[in-house]
Structure formats: C-alpha cells, structure tokens
Amino acid sequence: DGGITQSPKYLFRKEGQNVTLSCEQNLNHDAMYWYRQDPGQGLRLIYYSQIVNDFQKGDIAEGYSVSREKKESFPLTVTSAQKNPTAFYLCASSKRQAWENTEAFFGQGTRLTVV
C-alpha cells in the first residue's frame, strides 16, 4: 500500500545532541513538508521541498535542517541549536505544487522528547 512513513514513533534525545527524523513516501509525490505540533497550537511549517535537491524554509526553520536527495525521502535533523525541540513532528507530502486539486498525506508523526 502507498503511504508516508515516519520513524521512529517515539524518540528521546539528550540536550546538546542532534537527532534525525525519517520521512519516506512511496506515493511518487513531488512535494514534501515538515510541520511541528505543540499542545494547544496548530501546525507550524518548518521546511518544505517542492522538488528533489531543493527546499525552502518555513515559518520556524531555526535550529532545523533538511535534505532532499531522493524524491522518496525528506529527513529532518533537529540540531542542538533548537531551543525547545520537544514536540510532535509531522511529515506530509502532496502530488504537485498546487493544492487545489490534490490532498496532503500525513505520516503518523514522531514524538520527540528532550531529556
């Protein structure tokens, strides 16, 4: 079955360490996105990529980095520079750049806790 897979589901990190969250899709989608979700808040966009080897900063990119070397994969690295990294991270993909006639598919999310 086609879908978007995030791993791991739960992740614990010590302060000062970098950690990478995985996101893979087999939907042949061009665009991929990373969102952060905090309790009581909506989703905030971290980074997005509309095509392989290209990505743009979202609203809260500081302390994060991404790569898009393959169409299927869009890993997110949470660096030690991110001051408050504990959150629920959601990856999404869509078929093409325009949202009008397509939908975004979301992964199950990764809950990151800094200990």
Next chain:
Amino acid sequence: GNSVTQMEGPVTLSEEAFLTINCTYTATGYPSLFWYVQYPGEGLQLLLKATKADDKGSNKGFEATYRKETTSFHLEKGSVQVSDSAVYFCALDSSYKLIFGSGTRLLVRP
C-alpha cells in the same frame, strides 16, 4: 499575511447532537480551504475540501461551505458519534503550503 482562526475547544457534545466548529480566514486571492481531522496519537487526515466560493465540501456526514463574503468555512455535522471525537483543523493553501488553524478538540459523550 494569510491566517486561519478557529473556535477554541474543547467542544463537548452528547451523541447525536448537532456540531458546528467555526473557522474564519484571512487571505489574499481565493485560496482552497480544507478540514483535516487528527485522531489521538496519529497524523492528520483530509476530511473535506472546497476550492472556490460557494463550494460545499462533504464527507462522512460532515459538511463545510466556502463563504467568500464572510471569509468562513464552518464545519457542521447533523448527528455526531462517539467515534467523531478528535481534533479538527481548518486550513488554507498559501503559496504552495498549507496554513493551519490551532485546532478544535471535539469530545462526544455516549
């Protein structure tokens, strides 16, 4: 900039009650509008969408109408079930990315 405002939750209803979750937006142009649902511990799923003014999106008994004159996209359901308990997000597309509201938690009691 573009934004979405949702009513604060939680919204608590008894089974078979009528549901309305308010959503208003600020945007330039004519964005597409969406409702997503998130069940506990999961990602988001598209519930319905509307791409132009006066369009009505519908799915699983839920409906929302794109109202350009009031810049609104309120979610409604005539008779909620316990299984509808979830967080509902209103969203609009803006320059090839989605902007989400803060979400509204719905609790349906038997």
